[in-house]
Amino acid sequence: MVNPNIAPPPPNYDLKVQTLIIGAGAAGMVAALSAHESGQDVLVIEADSTPAGSTALSAGLIPAAGTQFQTRANITDTPTLFAADIQAKAKGENDSDLVSIMAQTAGLVIEWLTKTHGLPFSVITDFDYPGHSRRRMHGLPTRSGRELIDALRSRIDALEIPLICNRRATTLFTQNGEITGAQLQLPDGTLETVACDRLILACNGFGGNRAMVSQHMPNIDRAIWFGHDGNRGEAVTWGAALGAKTTHLGAYQGHGNVAHPHGILITWATITQGGVQVNLNGDRFWNESLGYSEAARAVLAQPGGTAWVLFDSRIASIARQFEDFKNAEKQGAVLTTQTIADLATATGLPKTNLSKTLSNIPQSGPDAFGRDWQTPPLAPPVHAVKVTGALFHTQGGLEVDPATAAVKRTNGVMFETFFATGGAACGVSGSGDSGYLSGNGLLAAVTLGYIAGRGNG
Template sequence: MTAPETEPAVLPPQETDFDVETLIIGAGACGMVAALAAREAGQEVLVLEADAAASGSTALSAGLIPAAGTRFQADAGIGDTPEHFAEDIQAKAKGENDQALVDALAQGSAPAIEWLAEQYGLPFSVVSDFDYPGHSRRRMHGLPTRSGQELVDRLRSACESREIDIICKRRVRTLFADGRRITGVIATRGDGGQERIGCRRLILACNGFGGNRKLVREHMPDIADALWFGHEGNRGEVLGWASQLGAATRHLGAYQGHGNVAHPNGILITWAVITAGGVQVNINARRFWNESLGYSEAARRVLSQSGGLAWTIFDGRIADIARQFADFKNAEAQGAIRQDATIAELARACGLDPDVLEATLTSLPKEGQDKFGRHFTGPTLTPPYCAVKVTGALFHTQGGLDVAPDGQVRGTDGTLFPNLYAAGGAASGVSGSADSGYLSGNGLLSAIVLGRAAGASQVSVQFER
C-alpha cells in the first residue's frame, strides 16, 4: 500500500527516533555526490530516497557534465578556462544569473570532474566530435555509454564502497524547524509508517517541481501541456517548505525543455543530429525555426507545430556520430529511426510530401546563413537519409531555492539559514528566467558542482539533547 500524498509541512521540533550529522534528501547524482563529499569531510551521512532505488532525473539524461579546463580536455587538445565557461553561461541566459553562483560553478567544474575520476574511478571523456549550442568550447564530459544511468550506477557503487547508507522508499514531506534551524524530518515509508530523523544539517537534493502539474501551470504555463520527461518524484516540496520557512526562491519560470524526443517511443534523441547538420521540418515538410538556438527552446517551437510534432532529418554520417549515445541506439532498435537511399523514399516513409521535402533539403546553404538566421558550415546532407518523428517535452525545472555559492539557502531577507543547503534541481540554477537561458548541461553542472560544495561544507550547528 502506497502512503497518501500530503502537502509539504514545517513543524516545531519533535522527539526523534535517531539522529545523524548530515541528512540528504534525494539519491540522484546530486545527493550521492553531496554524500561522498560529506563523508570525505568526516561527517556521518544518511541519504533518504523516495524511490525503490537511487535514480532520480539523472538516470533519464545522457549524463553529460560540462566542465572547463580539465585534463580530459587537454588530452583532446581542447583549450578552455572557467572564465570562458562563465561567459558562455551568462551569454545564454542574457546576464540574468547570479554572477557569484555562475563563477563558483564554472570554477568548480573541472575539480569536480577530476575528483570523481581520481577518487572514485569514473572514466570520463570529452564529447569531441560535435558542438553543443552556446558552448564556445567542447567541454561536455560523459561516461562510456553517454548514459545518465551509468553515472547513477557508478555513483551508487562509490557510495556503497564508502559505506554511505542510502535508505529507499522514504518520502520526506515534513521538516522540523526551530526558527531557521532545521532539526529533523519525518520520513514516510511506502507502507505509511513514519520515522522521525534528527539532523545537524539538511541538504535538499530532491530536484525540482516538474512532476507537479499544478506548480508547472502556475510558474511556466507555456510548457504545462508538454510531455513530462523527467522523474515523477519531482513534486516540488521545496517550494512548500520555502514559503513556510521564509526561504527565498529565484527564477521559478526557468526550465529545460527538449524538442527532440522520439514519438511515440519516448526516447531522447541527441541534439548532435542537429548540430552536426540536421534540420527539423513540420508535417508540411518545411523548416520552421533556427534549430541552432538550442534544444531547450526547441520544445516550444516543436509543440507549436500541427499536432505538436516535427520530423528531425539528418543522414548516415550524423547517425554514426549519434550512435555513441545509448538512447540513440535504443531508438534505432525500436524502429524509431527511418533510413532511405533517397529523399523521396524517406518522405514517403514519413508521410511527407516528397517534392516539398526535396526542395527544403536542397535549399540548405552549404556555407553561410539561412533565412532563419542559422549559420551552416561543414558537410551537407547526403545519402542515406534519416528521419525521426519527435515532440517537445519538459525535462526539468531550473528555478528553486536561492542559494549561496556553497549551496547554503538564503532567506527572503537575504540572510543565510544556519544549517539548510540545497543543490541540483532543488536550488535555483544558472539558466536565467525561462527556457532560452538553458545552456547544455546546466542541470548536471549544478547537481555535481553545487552538490559537492554543499556536502563539503562544515557542520556548525550542534544537536540539542
C-alpha cells in the same frame, strides 16, 4: 502523497545524524560523497525503490572547463570562458557569483570523481553543443545518465555510506528558525523521525507537479513530462513555509527532440552536425542551432505538436555513441531510406515541399532563419525520427549562497542548517527556457552538491 509540512520538533527522534540528504540523484550522491570525505556522519534517503531521478533520464553529461581530458584532446578552455558562455546564453540574467563558482568548481568535481572515485569520464570531441565555445561536455562511456547514477551508487555502497530507499520526507522540523530534522514516511504509511545538524535538499524541482508547472511556466504545460515523477516541488513548498527566497521559478529545460511516440531522447548531435527539423508540411520552421531547450516550444507550436528530425548516416554514426540513440534504432524510431522520395513516402511528408526544403539548405553561411552552415550537406542514405517537445526539468528554485549552498531567507540572511543543490536550488539558466546552456542541470547538481556536502569540512 502527503503534502510536505513544517512542524516543531518531536520530543524524541528515532535517529540522529550530522548530515541528512533528501534525494539520491546525482546531486544527492555527490553531496554524500563530499560530506563523507570531510568526515561527516551522513544519511541519504530516497523516495523511490532505487536511486534514479532525472539524472537517469538524461545523457549524463557534465560541462567543465580546464580538465585533464580537454588538455589531452588539445582543447584550450578556462572557467572564465565557461562562465561567459553561461551568461551569454542566459542574457546576463544569472547571479554572476553563482555562475563563476559553478564554472570554477565543475572541473574540480570531474577530476575528483575520476581520481578519487574511479568514474571513467571522457570529453566529447566530435561535435559541439549550442552556446558552448569549447568542447567541454564530459560523460561516462555509454553517455548515459543511468550509468552515472549506477557509478555514483557503487561508490556510495563501497564507502558504506547509508542510503535508504522507499523513504519519502513529508515534514521538516524547525526550531528557532532552523532545521532540526525530518519525518520520513515508509511505503506502509508508518513514520520515522531523523534529527540532523544539517539538511541538504537534493529532491530536484517541480516538473512533475502539473499545477506548479501551469502556474510558473504555462507556455510548456502541455509538453510531455520527460523528467522523474518524483519532482513534485517539495523544496519550493518547504522553502516558502520557511521564509526562503526563490528565484526564476519560470526557468526550465525543455527538449525538442524526443522520439514520438517512443519517448526516447534523440541527441542534439543530429542537429549540430547538419540535420534539420521539418514540420508535417515538410517545411523548416526555425533556427535549430539556437538550442534544444527552446526547441521544445518551437516543435510544440507546429501542427500536431510534432516534427521530423532529418539527418544522414555520417551524423547517425556520431549519434551512436549515445545509448539512447542506439535504443531508438532498436525500437524502430529511426527510419532509413536511400532517396528523398522514399523518405517522403516513409514519413508521410509532402514530397515536393520536402525536396524544396532540403535543396534550400546552403552549402555554407547563413540561411533564411539565421542558422550558419559549416557542415557537409546531407547525403543518402537519409534518416528520420518523428519527435515532439518535452519538459525535462525546472531550473528555478531556492536561492543559495554560491560559496556554501546554504539557502537564503527572503531577508537576505542565510540559514545555518538548510542547504540545497541540483533542481532544488535556482540554477544558472536565466528566467525562461532559452537561457539553458547544455549541461546546466547536472552542472548545478554536481557543483552545488560538492559544495553543500563539504560544509565546514
